[in-house]
Every structure is written in C-alpha cells, then in structure tokens.
Amino acid sequence: MRDIASTNDARNALIKEIDETSLPFGMVALWCLGQASFIMKGGSTTIYIDPFTIEDALAESRYGLRRTYPSAVRPEEITNADYCLITHDHVDHLDPDTIQAMAAQAWETVFFAPACCKDTLLGLGVRADRLHIADTREEYSGQAVIKPIAAAHEELSTDREGFHEYVGYIIRLNGVTLYHAGDTLIYDGLQARLSEEEIDVGLLPINGRDFYRGERGIVGNMNYREAAELANGAGFKMTVPMHYDLFAGNAERPGYFVDYVYDHFPSLPIHVMARGERFIFVADSAVK
Template sequence: MIVRQTDFKGGLSDDLAAPGRPGVAFWWLGQAGFAFRSGALRLMVDPYLSDSLAAKYRGRPLAHERLMPPPIPPEAVRGLVWCLCSHAHSDHMDPGTLPVLAAHNPNCRFVVPRAEVQTALARGVPKARAVPVNAGEHVELGSGQTIEVIASAHEERVTDAAGQHRYLGYVLRLGGIGFYHSGDCVPYPGLAEHLRAARVRVALLPVNGRDAARTQAGIIGNFSFREAADLCREAGIPWLVAHHVGLFAFNTVPEETLRREAAGVEADLRVILPRYNERYETWMEANQ
C-alpha cells in the first residue's frame, strides 16, 4: 500500500470538499480527530473543533487551553455525511462541534456508542440522525464501504448495565482499505488478533500514554508509542498514524520524543506523525 503525504494550499474546507480522486485521503484535525474522503463520501471521527473544554475547566486545575487552534471551524465543514464519536469524553464527543456540524450538514448521520446515546443527544446530535452502535455491529456507509464496531479499553473495557461498551473503536473499510481508529485505548487481549483478521492497513492510535500522576489527577490513559508500534507489529499493520498529542499541555508527549521513538521502529512499520495542512492519500498497489 502507498501513502503519499502532501502539503496543501488554502483552507482545509476547500481541500476536503475537492472532488475525490482514486484512493482514500485523510487529514488530522488535532487530538484524536480525523477527516476522510473516499469518492463522494466525507466522514469525520472524533472531531474536536471548538474550545469548549477551555470554558468548562477555566479557573480549575488542569486548564484545557488549546496549544493549537482547530484546523477548520465546524461551521466551515460542508458535505459531511458521517460523523463518528468513539466515546463520551468531550474531546471526542464535543458539544461545541456536533450541533454546528449537524446544522451545516443536514445529511450527516452520527455514529455514537449506544451506551452514551443520551449524552450524544444532550450535546447536540439530532435524534433522527443518531446511529447508536455497540461492539460487534456493522454500519453500511454505501458503495460497499463499511464500519465494524469493536470495543476499546480506555485503560479498561467498561460497559453499562445492559452490557454495552462505553468506549468503542472503529474499523473503517474505505475504498477497499482497512483503517482502524481506536478512540482512546490501551492494549487488551485479543485486539491484535482481531485487527489482523480484519486486514487493517492503517492504524490511527493515541500515543500520549499514561502514568501515575495523570491517573491520580483523573486523566485516563492511552497507548504509549511503543505499545502502539507493538500492536501494529503483532497485527501485521504496516502504517501507524500517531495522535492524541499536542493539544493540552498536561496530556501530551514532546514532539522530539515521538520523532526519536518513530525513528527507532522496525523497518517494516512506517510511522506518520501528522501535521495540520497536510493531506495523506492512500491507495493499494496493483499486486495487493
């Protein structure tokens, strides 16, 4: 598989809206957010495009002031047909982003954990356009493109009283390519085997890690970079897109540390440390 990284001119809204070329393109939105374009399909996962958390935590410990602005205001997004939220934390299910996306994209449907559907509705997802899901289910996106819903362990796999998972990951089958967006997650038994069977080619994984100080402060952790790389190796995934860094000062990893770790991975794993204003275009080679 080929992934081409290209700087683009102008705004993300224009680049995202441009006619789809062969293959699948994706863009980093900051934190765990990504936008995808596959043919006529426009899809986002976990977009945090507001500053709602700064307002929520202002004057409290661990101020959630953004270290980087959103790459696109939510009102500038057009043509979106799917928006996926992995769980209810506000940097993944944002009350400052979701109602704005809904208002400006009347055909957009919102895939959310069934265990958190009431939270999603309270944060601005229109009830008629909500698609509640649980691990083990599939969503048809059209044109043979699909979502497989799997459980995530945000340090632990957590279910509600009905046994429905509060933290989800999504295996996206777009343009014949398997992408895995874990949401917030750490390694758990059986995950690598599941992803290998799903023939995932690109894993988009959080690498901000976890430690005792953050745990004591109530900050639930994610993969370390090494754990993310190990998961890709065990699952036979050739591309790792490392994210969930650079937004909040109390919950990130220095860029130089990530670059050093990325330089030390095995030769058969290619690592992308995504940037704003960069488009990632993917397609399968003829013999694949």
C-alpha cells in the same frame, strides 16, 4: 505546506480542499485536527472522527482545556460530513459545540456513538433517525462499512445492556481498511482481531499514562512503545500516531514513536501528520 490554522480564509480553505479532493478506488485522504480528531475521504464519502474544533477561549473557560494551537476549522464551517463517528463521551472526543453545529447544518450526516452518548447527542440536536449505536457486535454497511470495536480506556467497560462505553472503529472506505483506535490500552485479543481485519492504515494513540496524570483525572492510553508493537504485531501497512499534541498536560513527543520504530521495526511504514497536511494513502489494490 500551507498553515490551515492561521486565518479565517485558511480555515475555509480546509473544507474547500476536502470537498475538491477526488481519489480513485484504493485511495483515502486523511486530515488531522489534533488529538484524536481526523477527517478521512474516499471516493465521494467524507467521515469525521471525534471532531474537536471548539475555540481556544471556550475550551479553557468551559472545560479547563488549554489548546496548544487553534482549531483548523470552526464548528459552523463543517457542512460536508457524510458520517461522524464518536468514540466516547470525553469532551475532547465528543465536543458539544462541534456536534451541535454539525447537527444543525448537515441534516443528512449519519452519527455513530456508544450507547452512553445517545442522550447527549439527541440533546445537541442530532436526529434520532440519523443516530446509530456503536454496537461492537454489529457492523453497518452504507457509503462505507463501519465496524465498532471495543476500546479499553483504561479498562473495557460496558453498560447494563452490554454496550461498550469506549470504542474504536474499523472502516472500509473506497477499497481501504482503516482503524481508528479511539482512546485505548492494548487488551487481550485486540492484536489478533486487528490482524484478521488486514488493516491498511492504523491510527493509534501514543500519549500513554502515569500515576501523576491519573491523579489529575486524566485517563490513559497505550504509549508509543505499545503502539509500535501493536502496529507491527497486527501487520498494519501504515501507522499514524495520534493523541499527543493538543494539550500540554497530556502530550508526548511523536519523535519517540519514530525512533522506537526505526530501532525495532525499520520496515514498518509510519507517518507523522503535519498540521494542515493532506495525507493520501494508496492501497495495493490501487496499483495492481
């Protein structure tokens, strides 16, 4: 397996690999950039979710965030996004450097974000006619079907107009249904809602929360046990853990998630993303 984070040439190779990936109906390719940053492609449609690609030195000097490994792609290299989905306004999910570069270079990219992020995104150069509010009461149909879903980070929060400030996304792409949870705890009704959606691939945070991280202002998520229970209860066909590897002060060992699933739900399919990996999911519809 190649290391996409080692050289400039290798970084450019990631975009090349995405562009050259072509999959038939019923298949989706995933790439993980760390934390909750994912790229997915189905058919000819490429979606970035929470792209956090700021360079190490800038992340530390501006935000006090010390990455444990460098970004696999630089902001100025992202020119192939059909959609960019933002789950909330924390900098490791709404990265100003990445969004500004994407807005300047890929004018046709369609952005989704909670209403509280609107002014920030417009200030970064996102075109108003390409920006959609992630309203959990609606869904959008285009090259993909995109359904925002409420997230509780660490609680369900809405603005004065009733828009949720934290969201995840249910995405129907090329015959595959995916769920990116964003940053969230499990709240009443979430498992039942996801069961109804018949999720093929679920991307769930596993880093958890505790008193000491809360004291440092780190807002928490479900932990690896809760993620496994949710995936099993909602009937995910494949579960990919996330949000555990990019910052040492807010990390978790994915092996704990693997062990818990092995001990309690040995028939539950899971996959831990390797750095630089292209993971291809094949839905039942592709093999019938």
